Amino acid sequence: MRFGVVIERMSRDELEEFATVADATGFEVIVVPGGETGWRDPLVVAEFVGMLAPTPRILVEVHPGLDHPLLLAESLASLDAATKGRLEVIASIATVALFEERGIDATDAATRHEEALDVIRSAWRCLPFRHEGRHWTIPARLELNGPRLPNDVQMTTRPNQFSLPIWRRSNGKAGHVIDRDDGIVGATVDVQRDALVTLDAVRRASEIGVDVVLCQFDGGERDHAIRMFSRAIAPRFRAAAIPLSIIEQLDEEVEEFGGRDSNRSDRRPG
């Protein structure tokens, strides 16, 4: 099992500290959500975080189909190169409100979304390609653009990864579940001040086969919560087999943060 932190809207100083601490405490993923979290542009935030936290994978939520997919492909390739191949995306269908802001009819949101993903996959190879779909023709070869137009385009913004890992939101058993296109499953967990409550939530996620737990920390005691989670909870579930001596050490950590764990069923391979 791997662990990530979800970065909600905060100030630059808070973001700088949060990203740095998440990296230093071993979180494998940093998630930059879109939608109603308040970030105006998750891609910019992902760029910022990528510069401050050099190790975790960066999972950013984007809306294929909202703007021209070639522009989004360039943005993602650029971010992937800058983060040395650590980029993954949650591909969400844009809301009606986002389409209305751009003066676009949201009726075809789903088909625009899927076609945009096709364009992104084609562009990602950085080879010449053509696309003729319901919503976009690339290149368009418009007469008014002159007689000497190429028959194809080739994205020259080169990503680092051979293919872009893409997640989609879905409604799973644990709620707030996301699925990656290769079958990896993720779920969000609200990290509570009480370590036992949090431990139970992660244990439940583990029991239903979640591969990546994405932790949402409340603003108030975020630093404390991150350190608690990274020291007392995450190690139990990362290793394939944990020696009893380590479990006992972790039990002491849990006690330190509050509560005694009487459920010994977690003393099994994580």
Add this chain to the structure above:
Amino acid sequence: MVELLSNSRLAESAGFRGVWLSEHRLWYDGYDATPLQTATRILARTRSLRVGTAVLLLPQHHPVEIADRAAQVGELSSGRLDLGVGLGYRNIEFDALGLERNTRGARMESSLTALWRRWSEISVEARPTLYVGAASQPALERAARHRAGLVLPGGWAPIVVQKAVEIYRTASGGSRPPDTAIVRHVWVTADSRVAGTVTNAVIRLLRDQYGGMAELEGGSELHPGSAEPLREVTVGSANQVIEMAESYRAVGVNHLIARIHNPYLPAPMVEDGIVSLADGVIEDLRT
């Protein structure tokens, strides 16, 4: 990217006010298809340096996307973004995005209005400083209508710049541009061999970038620099560079954007160019 970040930190420590990025796409000339993302990386690693775009090709984007992206950059950098926007000219770029190139002027006009409308919802501190790249009277008048600063072509002589500022003042009802920047290739050196190497690299860069694209598209709108590249180049002693800068300051330019980086020059030489310009010129020109 490593070189860009390193040069940006060098520029900050050397006393430059900012660095500038430029946008193009789908071609192998080293331009940046995502300048606001690159700007974010530089701003994340610096504390006082400003980052600008000269220019971002606004008609190729949806203005709401650019407004939000620029505002986010501004919020994360305490307002250190200078957003310079321009029309763009390459047919293949517009065509790849399903746009007719001859609509770029109208798109720019509506997009500038949309930017200001969107930014009215965010704090003044986070708003980028807006510049318009202007190489024609309609563009100058458009910049004036939207209260934007100017980014002017480096090949314009001071007397042409003076006329441009007058056009802006007339269109704005008497106001001068809030900022007037000019982009020129600049290098401080007293060594004739270095001067020759740098000048040749600049000529090669301009002819490859602009001449090559024009040849590909079969058009006649060569960038002026490709025909007379030396018009936008000042390579010489510190006094010569200062004299050039003062000639533009006298007609209203308050911002010299020096093109130093060149893919045909080795990285250590570019670093020397940054330092020599800072050492020889910045303090004399800063008032």
